[in-house]
Amino acid sequence: MHILIAPDSYKGSLTALEVAEAMEAGAKRVFPEATFDLVPIADGGEGTVDALVAATNGELRETRVKGPMRKPVNAKWGILGDGKTAVIEMATASGLPLLAPDERDALNACTCGTGELVRAALDAGVATIILGIGGSATNDGGMGFARVLGAGFFDASGRELPPGGAALADLASIDLSGLDPRLADVEIRVACDVDNPLCGPRGAAAVFGPQKGASPAQVEQLDAALGVFAKVAAQATGKTAVAETPGAGAAGGLGAGLLYFTGATLMPGVSLVLEAVNFDERVRKADLVFTGEGRTDFQTAYGKAPAGVARAAKKYSLPVVCLSGGIGKGADDVLAQGIDAVFSIAPGPISLQECLDNGEPLLRDAAERVCRLARASAGLKA
Numbered sequence: 001m002h003i004l005i006a007p008d009s010y011k012g013s014l015t016a017l018e019v020a021e022a023m024e025a026g027a028k029r030v031f032p033e034a035t036f037d038l039v040p041i042a043d044g045g046e047g048t049v050d051a052l053v054a055a056t057n058g059e060l061r062e063t064r065v066k067g068p069m070r071k072p073v074n075a076k077w078g079i080l081g082d083g084k085t086a087v088i089e090m091a092t093a094s095g096l097p098l099l100a101p102d103e104r105d106a107l108n109a110c111t112c113g114t115g116e117l118v119r120a121a122l123d124a125g126v127a128t129i130i131l132g133i134g135g136s137a138t139n140d141g142g143m144g145f146a147r148v149l150g151a152g153f154f155d156a157s158g159r160e161l162p163p164g165g166a167a168l169a170d171l172a173s174i175d176l177s178g179l180d181p182r183l184a185d186v187e188i189r190v191a192c193d194v195d196n197p198l199c200g201p202r203g204a205a206a207v208f209g210p211q212k213g214a215s216p217a218q219v220e221q222l223d224a225a226l227g228v229f230a231k232v233a234a235q236a237t238g239k240t241a242v243a244e245t246p247g248a249g250a251a252g253g254l255g256a257g258l259l260y261f262t263g264a265t266l267m268p269g270v271s272l273v274l275e276a277v278n279f280d281e282r283v284r285k286a287d288l289v290f291t292g293e294g295r296t297d298f299q300t301a302y303g304k305a306p307a308g309v310a311r312a313a314k315k316y317s318l319p320v321v322c323l324s325g326g327i328g329k330g331a332d333d334v335l336a337q338g339i340d341a342v343f344s345i346a347p348g349p350i351s352l353q354e355c356l357d358n359g360e361p362l363l364r365d366a367a368e369r370v371c372r373l374a375r376a377s378a379g380l381k382a
Contacts, residue, residue, distance in 0.1 A: 013359040073092075107214070134269075141229045196246070
């Protein structure tokens, strides 16, 4: 028997690799002679760097960059096992978790740190960059990102704009003559799971600005500023349809900035991750597939990692079991995505803290119970 184990992390408790290792340990109690393929995954958000590096035997790196409010931070990124692909989470450089609630400033936060990580990847000589853009603290349309990579942003008097999204209201011209030429030679694949346009009632400022500290008045201010940015960027690049492209409003408009200033492609996060780890080739060899996440509910069916794993496995008619830290309303929706059964790792009524503190043993025991059931129901031999 060959068992493929492809879980997401249990946030606040275990990394995706630790989840996979615990599942393997439990399954080995029942199938000691089985072979295993551990493929820790993510959906393009938090944990994507760790998951992809672990799944491909890659290398973690760290670069000191400017955070969203320009304070230095150490940002982790990775090189995948092929030695040619970098993986970056913008949240480690320009993310909301880097700021205390009273430090959130959607008007002035910038994406320069994300640009510095991309520059570090270019310096490493990679051919492909996988960039997850969830969890941003910014609303600057990617101006900070592009400026680090050589673009210039100027007002009507020829003065360079200060950082932050509010400054885009004064944008009159963009100079791309100094843009790093290496951007033209690298493939940038962006994990983006929202379809918001850049501006308007579903735009970057209106939908995501409040969680980044923007008041209603500031939301209007930022939305207008992004409208100016879209007009000037379209003139500078000749790309007139970007602002309405689904995903342009992601990460405070970084989605748009990537489309304007690079040859980036926006993709669903889990699809990008599964492709990066060569999942289709690996799953077709399996007899049984385990996946999992910290909590399975109605959201899982909409692009979360376990649903992506199940859809890939069902191309080969494989049984898929999801082990979750908790099960919420709408969890049964995942059954239509190819997951055959969902189990909580909790053996009975226990507190959330107990579950977080004992994730590994609970996972081992749950995986063992599922494998015993599988062996009993299918007559499988140890």
